[in-house]
Amino acid sequence: MMLPAFYPILDTGVVLARGLDPVHAAQDILDGGAHILQFRHKAFLSRQAFGWLEEIAGLTRQAGAQLVVNDRADLARLFGVALHVGQDDLPPAAARSITGPQTLLGFSTHNEAQLRGSAEEPVDYVALGPIFGTATKENPDASVGVEELRRIRPLTDRPLVAIGGITRDTALSVRAAGADSLAIVADLFPTDGRLRQRTEEWIALLG
Numbered sequence: 440m441m442l443p444a445f446y447p448i449l450d451t452g453v454v455l456a457r458g459l460d461p462v463h464a465a466q467d468i469l470d471g472g473a474h475i476l477q478f479r480h481k482a483f484l485s486r487q488a489f490g491w492l493e494e495i496a497g498l499t500r501q502a503g504a505q506l507v508v509n510d511r512a513d514l515a516r517l518f519g520v521a522l523h524v525g526q527d528d529l530p531p532a533a534a535r536s537i538t539g540p541q542t543l544l545g546f547s548t549h550n551e552a553q554l555r556g557s558a559e560e561p562v563d564y565v566a567l568g569p570i571f572g573t574a575t576k577e578n579p580d581a582s583v584g585v586e587e588l589r590r591i592r593p594l595t596d597r598p599l600v601a602i603g604g605i606t607r608d609t610a611l612s613v614r615a616a617g618a619d620s621l622a623i624v625a626d627l628f629p630t631d632g633r634l635r636q637r638t639e640e641w642i643a644l645l646g
Contacts, residue, residue: 440543440563442598442620443474444645447627447638448509449495450479451488457628464634465495468627469502471638477523477622479509496520505543512537521545523566526553531560545600549580551591558595565595566622569603570613573625579603585616592617607644614645621645 447468454461468476478495480488492508496518499506507521508514512534515522521543524534531546538544546562548554549569557565570588573579582603592599601618606626613621629637 440598442564442600444614444620445473445638445641446475446477446600446620446622447473447641448477448479448602448622448624450481450624451491452481453624453628457632459628459632459634461491462494462498465498467634468638469498469504471635472642473504473638475505475507477507477509479624481510484511484514492518507543507545515542523547531562535561547602550583551587551594554591554594557597562597564598564600564620566600566602567591567618568601568622570601571604571609573603585609585612588613588618589616607640610641610644 449461449465451461454464465476476499478492492514496506505521507523509523510528512522512529516538522534522538523545524531525547531544535544544562545564545566546557546560547566548557554565554567567588568583569579570583572582588601598619599617600620600622601613602622605613605621605623610621623641627637
């Protein structure tokens with residue numbers, strides 16, 4: 440399988456902290472040409488948050504893009520979308536039993552041991568990070584760094600998504616180290632709020 444080189448993550452905490460509406464933000468990202476979009480909501484799943492996801496699922500379908508839900512296998516199955524799980528979430532095999540065999544499933548890793556261990560998991564792609572320091576997570580794992588990414592990239596034959604503190608200035612060095620796709624959170628949101636333009640910049644940069 441192939442993942443788009445640009446993998447934007449719509450973190451509702453980041454979106455709200457910038458005074459933006461999650462649904463409008465998703466629309467801007469999709470209008471900018473994104474082919475995949477992850478919905479990451481770490482807070483309690485209120486009815487409002489469920490409504491955001493419901494609307495964003497409709498927008499991604501209209502755009503012909505792939506929606507990925509973070510953590511929640513039940514929501515991925517409910518909406519018929521992809522799922523991404525982390526080391527502390529439902530194990531991939533259990534998640535797969537809920538979503539079914541056809542669901543695109545991603546899995547986060549943070550070091551060599553976890554990347555090696557992912558070979559035994561029923562997942563379609565792996566994420567590795569944080570590559571650099573990140574401010575979008577509480578208690579983040581230790582930074583991997585570009586050279587460590589380059590060293591351990593051969594340990595998996597699955598598509599690899601690099602994540603964590605990646606900016607437009609560092610993106611090409613991360614790609615050159617072996618990442619197939621770059622997950623972008625903080626650098627997705629410019630201070631002027633022009634999300635569509637920033638999305639277009641990222642897609643132009645990554646080709």
